[in-house]
Amino acid sequence: MLKIRGLRSGYGRIEVLHDIDLDVPEGEIVSLIGANGAGKTTLLMTICGSPRAAAGEILFEGRDISRKQTFEIARAGIAHSPEGRRIFPRMSVLENLQMGAIVADPSHFGKDLERVLALFPRLKERLAQSGGTLSGGEQQMLAIARAMMSRPKLLLLDEPSLGLAPLVTKQLFENIAEINKAEKTTILLVEQNAFQALKLATRAHIMVNGRIELSGSGAELLNDPAVRAAYLEGARPQTEVGEAAR
Structure with missing residues (x-):
């Protein structure tokens, strides 16, 4: 590849x-x-x-x-989850995931969101929470989930x-x-x-x-x-x- x-x-x-x-x-x-x-x-x-x-x-x-x-x-x-996570701390978890989906077909957003939340169920409980208030582990989950929203x-x-x-x-x-x-x-x-x-x-x-x-x-x-x-x-x-x- x-x-x-x-x-x-x-x-x-x-x-x-x-x-x-x-x-x-x-x-x-x-x-x-x-x-x-x-x-x-x-x-x-x-x-x-x-x-x-x-x-x-x-x-x-x-x-x-x-x-x-x-x-x-x-x-x-190709999607990149960078060193140091680099999520958008003032945006909610959902907004971070929406940013990851920008290059993907919008018609797949609902299905893709369901898919990444199944992978990282902890994020589902925090969709409305600001990214910067998550724990380190949760922020890393969010960084990877955001990358996965582009369907790489x-x-x-x-x-x-x-x-x-x-x-x-x-x-x-x-x-x-x-x-x-x-x-x-x-x-x-x-x-x-x-x-x-x-x-x-x-x-x-x-x-x-x-x-x-x-x-x-x-x-x-x-x-x-x-x-x-x-x-x-x-x-x-x-x-x-x-x-x-x-």
Whole structure:
């Protein structure tokens, strides 16, 4: 569904992504893990058109979207739930969901609303409540639900468990698995919780300093000694996983 080849991107003269090659097959959950500052968020934002790709291709369903406007990318079927949630705090839960549905066919709104509220029943109880008054976990549910209202073929999730309690995190990953299985939505997941990300993933990649250094199935990377030492056990600096992969 998504094929990235030779992608370079960054901010001004600072190049963050260096010749990224990445595939996200239809129907799968692909996880991307790495240390803070590795370039994971920049990759998701570049897919969405901001910042622009400096070089390379981003092919979505066979079409290069690297020069498309962000609204065109959203209409093509890519939705982004960003790091830090970034909901509209003064808007109600319902209004936030309406904002997510802007690029979708309005005739499907009622059905789509029913669908996301079934996924996140807690939001149904808070439809009239301002987004900024929700708990952290509820705000993250709202951010994902808002993205789902656009009927995406590909859902980009950036650090969905950030700052959440363990029980809330567990529930959230169950929701993500359900979105993939029941909704047939392809997912590219960026996540600091390496264990959960690799456990959930069909395949996974490790990013170090703006490059993909190691790839494999989620199970393979979960059981890789270098990955375990760098990301699961904290025994070595995270940059060493790149050295171990070479």
